[in-house]
Amino acid sequence: MYRCVAEVCGKGFPRKVNFCPFCGTRQGAAAQAAPAGRWADSGAAEAKAAALAAAQAEADALARAAERARAEERSRAEDQAREDQAKADEQARAARAEALAQARNIAAAQSGTESRQPPEQLTPEQQSALERLNKLKGIGKQATAPSAPAANPYQPQGNGAQPSRPPLRKPISKSMWVSVAVVLGLIWFLARPSDPAKKLQGRVDKAVAQAQDCNIDVARNEYTSLKADKASAAQLKYLQDIIGANAKKCDTRRHRAKAWSELRPQLDSALQNGSIDLADRRLAAFVKAWGADDETRDIDGRIDVRKGERLLNEADACIKRSDRSCAEAKLQAAEKLQRNELKTRTELLREALSDLLKRTVLDQREAAPVPVPAPVATPAQRAPQAAPAAQPAQTPQQSQQARKLLTEAERELRQGNYKAAMDKANICATMIDEGNRECVALKNRAERMNRDLMNCVAAGREWIDDRCQ
Template sequence: MLTPEQIAAAKARLDKARGVPPAGAGSGTAGQPAGRAARSAAGVPPQPPADTGRGPHAKPPTREPISITTWLLVAMILAVIWYLAKPANEQERIDKHVDKAIALMADCKLDAARAEVAAMRAAKATDLQLKKANEAISGAVKNCEMRRQRAKAWTDLTAALESALQSGAVERADARLSAFTRKWGPDDATRDWDKRIDIRKAERLLDEADACLKKSDSTCLETRLVAAEKLQRAEVADRIRSLREALSRLLESTVLEQKSPPALGNEPPRSVPQREVPRETPRETPRPAPPVISTAPQVSQAAAQARKILSDAERELNQGNYKSAMDKAEICATMIDVGNRECLGLKQRAERLNREMLRCVASGADWINDRCQ
């Protein structure tokens, strides 16, 4: 059992925890009126109670007034917050949708542009704004369809051009590319292909010029060099320069050979037989006939060159290089063997096939085996 002292101590701790003052704490309060009366009797003025800040009459601490600078700073901050968080103008937002739809149609993104128009209707756009967006879409649909068709045609043409170059049909590739450019217009891709074809044409002409140089045919060499120079390709400028120098040397050697006197035959000049005349008529002294110089070797040489060029022209014609065949046939008929009927006939045939091929390609069909299909 607990002793009375332990019980009193436990009760005191419990009262302290509850906030109940101890039993002897009220004596001071009760004694205050007596002490105040004694001080009044002695003539001592009463002292104000000490302000502990805990009583019912305690005053809050005083604060300094807010300055005008602080109010202005707060007002500026609120203005910035309102400007950033204010709701956007509805008409400006719809105008942005219109501009976005037009920009999407410029890239042929039709579905995205129509989605923007649907968003404009949901935002209650005006009829003028909807009309502007719809007109932009309607005007761009045709252009987008043409761009799609051009891309498809270019894909098909690229394969045909590669095949033509690999087979050596440079003229056919040039004709098809020219027809495509006339129909759809040029761009960077067509210009690159035009350069490739010109380079191949120049290289082929220079290869033919090398063959002419081996045969010491200055006319053939000059014709090929002029045709190659007209293409104006810097990639073959060195070959053209070297062949020009070779042509100059060939011409110099030809001139020197022409200046040397030709060797005549050892046969004595044949005399003209004398006619029988009457004895009374004096006979004239017979004059020696001039030597007869035969041109049979030159004629046979020209015929051989004509047959060689005609064979080359037929090969170019069978490969579809109609322009090259026309050039070779023209050289054969005008420079090698003037008026050769075979050369003229081949030239006319090549011209006819070239015209038919151009018409066929321009119509969008394919030219295969000298026929439009």
């Protein structure tokens, strides 16, 4: 063995080292110990270890002896305590029997004169007997209170006495049983397993709804799941037919939506630029290929309004240049569109056209040549008056104008424009062909219908198809 040369360390190590592994001191020649010294140190260590082992064994023996002594002392103390307790119990039983006998004698003596007192209210004799009993048992004064059931002298205290028990539980009522049965039935009704066939049918209905909403992939996945869950062949065939029928419709709907998304900006741009005819042609081609819906009808209405406005502008220009035939054609084309947005302006232009017709007739009458009066005949030359002279014959031009005015008045009457019909019939009967019976009859008819219309509206009713309803 080798040891550290430092006195404060002195620890050994099995082989020669240059530095102590414990304190780090440099080892020199002093660290080389003789073999004899090493063997001597080894013998001293063994002797020391043997001495320590002997001392430890002696200490253990002493500790075991002390433990045995303490155990014997505890055993003797427990035996003495049991003997004392037995004696105290015997004395307590004797005192209890004596107190009980005294209490019974006192109660028997007092039973003829006064009623028996409850156990909670003890007489002085009973209280003194109870105190003696408690003193023998070693119980303090706090235990002499009559509230403790065990200290009651009237409680039977014999070998055959039964210990006190808690009161019996109240029996469960019928209403409680009924309530429990109802709750259990409700739980069973809610938690019972449903019919597998109904469950599968519900899944089929949901898959059909998905297919009708164009969720074809979801419907097909559900079809695969139903097939794996052993759905019936009829259910699978029904679902497959629905998916196949809606797949084509949904594909067409998707292509139509794509085409409409491409066409809509072009239509808006054409309407903004005033290319109404181009927008109309493109919309007509789309409707022919894909069919109409609310959006196409809305765009078609906007195009019709723009076309009607253009026709009314052209009719206004025709009226300004006194071209009656042009204005009439434009107004008829605008009326065929049947747009409520154009109705007010169309009526105004109709009135302007009627005024133009009046001015035209007046100008024609003013420009007509004044007839030369015939020479006055002498009485001799006068022929006998046989009959009144007939009215002068109409010229072909006047007859044509009268017929045209009569046709226009009848059209206005059919359209419900009674005032315009009255004006044109009046012009026909007074300026073009005076006394024309057809014009007069049409004028009277228009006046009558206009009067009926005013009376119907005043009465709060509706005028439909030339009748008040």
